[in-house]
Amino acid sequence: MSDDGRITHVAGTGVPVRGNDIDTDRIIPARYLREITFETLGPHAFEDERRQLNGKHPFDDARFTGASVLVVNRNFGSGSSREHAPQALMRRGIKAIVGESFAEIFFGNCTTIGIPCLTLPATQIESLQSLIEEEPETALEIDVGSGTITAGQAAYQAELPASVREAFVSGEWDALSSLLESNDAISAVHDRLPYITGWPAR
Amino acid sequence: MGQTLLDKVWDAHSVRELPNGQTQLFIGLHLVHEVTSPQAFQMLAERGLAVRYPDRTFATVDHIIPTDESTRPYVDGMAEQMFVAIEQNVEQTGIPFFDRSTGRQGIVHVIGPELGLTQPGMTIACGDSHTSTHGAFGAIAFGIGTSQVRDVLATQTISVAKPQCRRISVSGKLADGVFAKDVILAIIGRLGVQGGVGYAYEYAGDVFDAMSMDERMTVCNMSIEGGARVGYVNPDETAYAYLQGREYAPNDADFDSARQWWTDVASDADAAFDDRVDIEGESIAPMVTWGVNPGQVLGVDDLIPSPDDVEGLERRSIQDALDHMKLTPGAPIAGTPIDVAFVGSCTNSRISDLREAARVAEGGRVPAHVKALVVPGSQQVKTEAEAEGLDDVFRAAGFEWRDAGCSMCLAMNPDKLVNDQVCASSSNRNFKGRQGSPLGRTLLMSPAMVAAAAVAGEVTDVRAMAMG
Incomplete structure (x- = not known):
């Protein structure tokens, strides 16, 4: 990220987490939502799965230490709206996610905190995951503006909705500043809604 | 060509098109609970922002609240800390707050409609994915993340793409x-x-x-x-009849005008x-989930699927689900033994849910090895159920009768599965670990089916039982 918040490129190594429909309860179990900050979440990402796999989860695999690009399969982040899920991944060092598809609220939460989620067809996800597993040191580079992902000698053309791409490239992925600009227009909508300002007489 | 309700509500609440192409959408009703809001209030404070329309946000406590203990401070220190946080936040910002002392506390998606806050044609947001519940009234209602809770508090709007x-x-x-x-x-x-x-x-x-x-x-x-x-x-006459006379619904003088708009x-x-x-x-048959997401579901008289039926990553998904659930492909789901039965959650904890469950439970007896609990969705639901004697029916059948909260739907309070217990549950998610034990196994079904399973000690077709 540049000083002005623009996110145009993400570079680093990758970590594949395979499986369809990996829900936000699996990404961060609900007991870690018993907290009034996000700051301590990082170490708990995928905690229950990691315990069950006894060190064999990719997040515990030394080959993927320090990875910043998470590569996943279909419908990643389904379920709960908990922003704790992307916050945990971010605090664990994840800066971008590439997957076949994402659940909608998860995708929006990632955008709002500055994590681009790009999509590739299933076969290319499979190829990228295998590449990372075989050569974990492969340097990945994501050009957020064009959607091009280079992985060593390989290149992939990923997709990102135009509005989201624009938000990252312009540095306005956290919408609050833009939202605050429309003060008068917000008041106008507020004032015209009968359920707020009163029902017209009949 | 005419418009959908989605089109009309979207247009009525659209503030502007943002530079990124998304809509800045006004949120008519914002609901807040203790789990996804503390960081939002913190972010607001850090940026020196005030709550723009405190009268358009309403707060309650549901996720962490114990359902078998009412004395403060709670034994659970973290729960106590989160309660203190929301109490301070609503006090400092002037947001109306329905805690237990009001008699109107409950699961946020139960009390919104119950109080008449939820109305047709509104946009509604809450830091909770089950906010879609409020769409039953013809509202456009959706779950948002905590940063968006901050956005609503600060501006009463969010940036969102029209679906x-x-x-x-x-x-x-x-x-x-x-x-x-x-x-x-x-x-x-x-x-x-x-x-x-x-x-x-x-x-x-x-x-x-x-x-x-x-x-x-x-x-x-x-x-x-x-x-x-x-x-x-x-929205239709069923919705209007429900709304009439509720605390925050339009009063009688305004009701006709509101009805026309709706x-x-x-x-x-x-x-x-x-x-x-x-x-x-x-x-459609009575449905039961067999896997680890709500799409892994079948009719109660169907057979558990086999990974051999499909190819590729989907095969892996089925195998993975069966491994977690310890179920056998090709076997009937009916007859699966259960350890716990849970009637509750924002999906199925309203008075009609409790009536259906009680009708099935009445005269039966939960086996000693099964733990069964009924958790009403709100204090008002609890009061209404007790007035009808449903609590006595449940207690007589061996169910625990609790106070209102989310409880074992997501086990953020002390109600949790232990080890690999199987739970017949009227909640909404059968994800791995959802009910508090990483190895816990959840079978989603209707409240009547949960009651049937509780009494039989195993998954049972409620159609085969005497229906009251």
Whole structure:
């Protein structure tokens, strides 16, 4: 990220987490939502799965230490709206996610905190995951503006909705500043809604 | 060409198109609970921002609240800390707060409608994915993350892309023993857990027309389990009758005027939809999940699927689910022994849910090795149920009768599965670890089916039991 918040490129190594429909309860179990900050979440990402796999989860695999690009399969982040899920991944060092598809609220939460989620067809996800597993040191580079992902000698053309791409490239992925600009227009909508300002007489 | 309710509500609440192409959407009603809000209030304070319309946000406590203990400070120190945080936040910002002392506390998606806060034609947001529940009234209601909770507090708006609209029509009638929960599980089973991504679901047809508001809420609640962030039913006389006389609903003098606005907001007869799905109500059986997401579901008289039926990553998904659930491919789901039965959650904890469960439980006896609990969705539901004697029916059958909260739906309070217990649950998610034990196993079903399973000690077709 540049000083002005623009996110145009993400570079680093990758970590594949395979499986369809990996829900936000699996990404961060609900007991870690018993907290009034996000700051301590990082170490708990995928905690229950990691315990069950006894060190064999990719997040515990030394080959993927320090990875910043998470590569996943279909419908990643389904379920709960908990922003704790992307916050945990971010605090664990994840800066971008590439997957076949994402659940909608998860995708929006990632955008709002500055994590681009790009999509590739299933076969290319499979190829990228295998590449990372075989050569974990492969340097990945994501050009957020064009959607091009280079992985060593390989290149992939990923997709990102135009509005989201624009938000990252312009540095306005956290919408609050833009939202605050429309003060008068917000008041106008507020004032015209009968359920707020009163029902017209009949 | 006419407009959908989605189109009309979107237009009425649109502040502007943002530079990124998304809509800045005004949120008419914002609901807040203790789990997803403390960081939002903190972010607001860090930026020196005030709450723009404190009278458009309402708060309660539901996720962490103990359901078997009412004395403060709570034994659970973290719960106590989160309660203190929300109490301070609402006090400093002037947001109305329904805690237990008000007699109106409960699960946020139960109390919103119950108090008449939820009304047709509104936009509603809450830091909770089951906010889709409120769509039962013809509102556009969706879950948001904590940063967006901050945005709503600061501006009463969010940045959001307008979804497409899919009309799901269920025709005919439901068989006896088949409930709203079975309808939505059947829809998710058919369209998949990501089939609704990018869509709002409009539920229409004879079956939804005939449903009570409680039943419509059950269906809309689980829209998100099918991937759809928004689900709604067009408002009609059933909705208006429900609203009349409720605390925050328009009073009698305004009601006709409100009714006209609500009627106008419904989808036009010639509205255009991006997609349509038609399902026959008669085809739906009592449903039970066998896997680790709500799309892994079958009729109670069906057989558990086999990984050999499919190819590729989907095969791995089925195998992975069966391994977790310790179920056998090709075996019937009926007869699966249970350890715990849970009636509750924002999906199925309303008075009609408790009545259906009580009707099945009445005269039965939960076996000693099964723990069964009933957790009403709100203090008001609890009071109403007790006035009808439902608590006595449940206690006599061996169920625990608790105070209002989310409880074992997500086990953020002390109500949790232990080890690999199997739970027949009227909640909404059968994800791994959802009910508090990483190895816990959840079977989603209707409240009547949960009561049947509780009494029988195993998954049982409620149609085969004497129906009251």
